[in-house]
Amino acid sequence: MSYVGPDFEPPQPRRPRRGPLTVALAALVPGALLGWLLYETVGGSGDDGGSGQATVRSSPPAASSPPADDATDDGKKPGADPTPAAPSASAPAGASGPLKGKVVVIDPGHNPDNFQHPSEINRKVNIGTNWKECDTTGTSTNDGYTEAKFTLDVAHRMRALLEEQGATVKLTQDGDRPYGPCVDERARIGNEAKADAVVSIHADGSGTGNRGFHVILPGAVNSGAADTRAIVAPSRDLGERVAGRFVAVTGSAPSNYIGDGSGLVTRKDLGGLNLSTVPKVFIECGNMRDSKDAASLTSGAWRQKAAQGISEGIVSFLHG
Ligand code: ZN
16 A cells, blocks of 8 residues: 555654653653563463463563654554545544444553553452453563553554544553553443443564464353353454454454464453453454564554554444
8 A cells, every 4th residue: 555654754752741750750760670570570471362372571671672663653643644444534533423422442451651560460350250460561572662552552543543433432541540450440441431342452472483463352251240141242243343354454464373363262361351241352463572573563554554454343343
């Protein structure tokens, strides 16, 4: 396609809304490194939707190793946007459009500041079927571009696209809280919003050579506070549409290491899915630890396509 994306936007001030907090964050960098080192030690198993494979992490998070495209990765709106999926692209957010009245919750996986709060995010929460860590730090590329930064950027791009369709869009976190939310709260936010669809955004941390995306669907569980039986079918519908549009828009292939080539995986161990009462899926957009996938994941133009593909899947699901 001829679209040249937001990679070519002029650099913008990074997270200007944070203001004085930036100073505080700078002072906390040693804390971030401490959190990272602890994470290195205790490992990252948790409700991150990933394949669960252990990976050797050799580089620190972005706090001490800024990603190459930092200037364009502040999650600002994608400026000169490509043409969205539907004709009413010029409608003000939420005012009109085919998704008017629909509520979409986007769950950007992890939190850029989780690294600084190891004890808080390691606290166990009940996910109905068992207990899991509140949240995890997520993974990163070998060059230090963090999954949390990736998920927030894709979420911002999706929000812009979906609001153009008239949807009411809510994020579970916007880099605006010290850590988390915990996985149970992530589910609760979607439930309480009575969301018509929820998508949790992630990127995986698997081995080199493992490539491609996969969508994670809730399995049927009925234990404690977890009862997914009513959402299994609609979530599968949502997930299949998201996977289909993701392939079409990004050109990415389904995972070559999980899902038997379908790009779809069903899991019963994720609190974010187990505790959901509304249709919800996770998407692992690629493998940050593979250099070829990482080249895509760190590209703003690619992330715009990823956001468009996921959003088109949601639009398709909501149109029925
Ligand atoms: Zn993740």
